[in-house]
Amino acid sequence: MTRIAMHNGQSFDRGQRRQAIVESLLAEVFTGQLRAGQHLVTQDLAERFGVSHTPIREALIALAGVGVIDLLPNRGALVRQVTAKDVREVCQVRRVLECEATRRACGRMDLEELEALAGELKALLGSADRSDPRFIEQARALDSRLHDLVAGSCGNDFLAAELSRLKLLFRAFRDVSWAYDKARSDYRRLAGECREHLAIVEALLAGDAKAAARSMSQHIRSGVKYWSRSIPAATAPVVRSLRERKPASNGGGKQR
Amino acid sequence: MTRIAMHNGQSFDRGQRRQAIVESLLAEVFTGQLRAGQHLVTQDLAERFGVSHTPIREALIALAGVGVIDLLPNRGALVRQVTAKDVREVCQVRRVLECEATRRACGRMDLEELEALAGELKALLGSADRSDPRFIEQARALDSRLHDLVAGSCGNDFLAAELSRLKLLFRAFRDVSWAYDKARSDYRRLAGECREHLAIVEALLAGDAKAAARSMSQHIRSGVKYWSRSIPAATAPVVRSLRERKPASNGGGKQR
């Protein structure tokens, strides 16, 4: 029996390898171990994961479907170049969908969960030491919880799935462009985010769908504004030695 | 040199096969040759396309990424069951995004193209014989042109790509549920659609983004309302055992 070791130490059996590799590679994109523009060579990955190149190839096809890499016929896979424009565009779409989800979720959400979120957000805002690494961690966790709660309560599974895909893309893009520049985890921004989150949660608690959607829109807008300042510099220097060529369309991949 | 023959008679060389197979299978889903719930067997497909099962597998992975089939580990691929709920959910998302695209496109669009569309829509509405098969054809063509024009002019490539993906899904769902029931190509509905299209185009010509988005929203809403009536009946009876057996003695018996 063959098993493969993944980033998280788990191993997987036959029939689960592709998925395991997909997740592992995603994690590597998030952490910046795989950089934008980088050429992924199937043979190398195969050796690294201790499998043949077949499941690697399949994982790459799946990743292209998510939109994290580009597949060029006969020339392999590239971690997607991310321009500020890409991030802006993804965020515009995300904003529209998050707002819709917020409107739909309003009034159908678990109030206890919302109250708990509100409480934790307030506690976090009141806490003295914002440079505590745990502050960052908690802020991110709360962000995830809020967005997941909204998506899960919007009553539209397809919408929820789309949002989780966009979140994934957004995270990948953001983290790739950040890998070089840790200083960006800027505390003022995080506190601002908390306040935005709180505004959303309070509108949701009040059952005011319009206000909640407005707050959500504002929240994402200010995020875009913030990130887009940091992105162009990070994406510029990546040289692409491959000749530019058209057929960007893989199976389900986004064309850009 | 190996080439494979596709549904449309084209053939493709190495490096384009997966894409070709994806498109071919998509077309078969559209036309109802592949029905919801049907089990896709890689070997059969491989023989049918005259390739080994490797590129077939890859195509199936890509199709799963698009959302047209489900992939069950160690148990192959199923053409997705489509419930009325699925269609509703996809349409909700599509409505939100189409409206956003409409708002963004408003004022940046090619006025000549819009005028031309308006003219053709009016001509179509005025034409006497609505049961002419060409009426249907033209109505659909104009629908495509309008939505493509909006998507292409919205200034957000990612949004445009998302819309084209949703359109694909929507078409797949609609056509699968229709394959049995041709009578659904109902002329009154088509004429109504034309009027909705005309309203959108006129608002766009007037540069009234709000009105255009509202018309677009109305257009998609009325579409959903219409389709969702026809879908439950079509999706209910498609239960079948996972495995479809070939007649042992006669190799000529086509698998449907």
Place this chain on the structure above:
DNA sequence: AACATCTTATTTCTACAGAATTGACAACGA
């Protein structure tokens, strides 16, 4: 540059190991 050749990497094929399902058949209970 233009061309021929070499090298590397991708794509496809073939073969086989492991899952899942079928179908036969026996044991059991009504």
Place this chain on the structure above:
DNA sequence: TCGTTGTCAATTCTGTAGAAATAAGATGTT
């Protein structure tokens, strides 16, 4: 007797590995 249930071998299909085919890029020569 009939129908149900459980077991097991046979079959079919999926998933992976490894080899073969071929395309793209690199190198070297003129």
